[in-house]
Amino acid sequence: MVCPHCKVSKKIAKHGTYIRASDKKKCQRYRCGACKKTFSETHFGVDYRLRKRYINQNAFRCLCSGVSQRRLAIILGVRRAAIARRLIRFGICAQHNLEAYRRDREKVTCFNFDELESFEHTKCKPITAAIAVEDKTRKVLAIAVGRIPAKGSLVHLARKKYGPRPCERRKCLKKLFHDLNACVAPQGLVKTDQSKAYPPFIRTHLQGWTHETTPGRRGCIVGQGELKEGGWDPLFSLNHTYAMFRDGLKRLARRTWCTTKKIEQLTLALYMYAWFHNLYLDSKNRRQLKLVWNH
Numbered sequence: 001m002v003c004p005h006c007k008v009s010k011k012i013a014k015h016g017t018y019i020r021a022s023d024k025k026k027c028q029r030y031r032c033g034a035c036k037k038t039f040s041e042t043h044f045g046v047d048y049r050l051r052k053r054y055i056n057q058n059a060f061r062c063l064c065s066g067v068s069q070r071r072l073a074i075i076l077g078v079r080r081a082a083i084a085r086r087l088i089r090f091g092i093c094a095q096h097n098l099e100a101y102r103r104d105r106e107k108v109t110c111f112n113f114d115e116l117e118s119f120e121h122t123k124c125k126p127i128t129a130a131i132a133v134e135d136k137t138r139k140v141l142a143i144a145v146g147r148i149p150a151k152g153s154l155v156h157l158a159r160k161k162y163g164p165r166p167c168e169r170r171k172c173l174k175k176l177f178h179d180l181n182a183c184v185a186p187q188g189l190v191k192t193d194q195s196k197a198y199p200p201f202i203r204t205h206l207q208g209w210t211h212e213t214t215p216g217r218r219g220c221i222v223g224q225g226e227l228k229e230g231g232w233d234p235l236f237s238l239n240h241t242y243a244m245f246r247d248g249l250k251r252l253a254r255r256t257w258c259t260t261k262k263i264e265q266l267t268l269a270l271y272m273y274a275w276f277h278n279l280y281l282d283s284k285n286r287r288q289l290k291l292v293w294n295h
């Protein structure tokens with residue numbers, strides 16, 4: 001255990017208990033010998049200082065099942081802010097869990113990656129989200145999000161209204177590969193589409209890996225463009241996972257009222273869904289999907 005005040009792990013002693021008012025749970029307090037401050041075991045939980053603990057797991061499952069924040073507040077009978085607060089908390093927790101998962105899992109030898117596009121506030125401010133997915137198991141390995149300038153017919157309007165917008169695509173791919181470093185084997189197979197941006201990154205970050213590209217195909221209607229039309233798809237794991245992201249996160253769905261206002265929130269939502277997705281694929285009992293702080 002590490003003291004949350006001074007980050008020292010030595011000289012931590014038990015310091016009595018208390019009964020938590022919101023759910024009558026008996027909690028252990030501790031006292032740090034270095035800074036003399038006290039803290040309790042609840043400090044490290046995902047629900048620290050969230051008093052309506054009984055809604056947490058349901059909120060997590062609903063937020064990852066295509067329910068909007070406002071509608072969820074109505075369903076659970078709580079304030080909108082209560083849900084917004086939890087989205088942030090769940091995102092941070094999921095991000096740490098994903099990090100720990102990469103560190104502790106066995107090495108990956110085959111994965112796919114691509115970029116998912118969304119936007120913040122208006123379509124004039126697009127966002128790219130690079131997501132790496134393990135082949136076959138469909139587990140999400142890493143996520144990186146960045147701003148990109150508007151494309152096509154929106155270029156002039158976007159420049160006129162909102163000024164120049166930085167292109168963070170390279171930075172974003174760099175972060176993705178940096179994160180993946182923790183879980184990739186020395187040799188393996190990486191599959192992507194035929195984007196020209198990827199080969200240089202794969203050469204520098206995945207030396208000894210084979211790169212396989214697949215030509216882009218038309219999307220089929222049911223998967224909203226993410227699932228591809230006609231026959232065997234070599235990038236099925238990736239495209240299927242992307243379709244699940246679009247279905248699970250309300251803000252990513254096509255033709256929705258719910259949009260991202262801040263890129264930071266989208267990042268947290270993506271992490272939250274990614275962790276839910278991995279939990280779902282991992283768990284034997286899907287009736288008990290639970291977000292816990294496990295690192």
Ligand SMILES: [Zn+2]
Nearest residue numbers: 003006032035
């Ligand atoms: Zn301390």
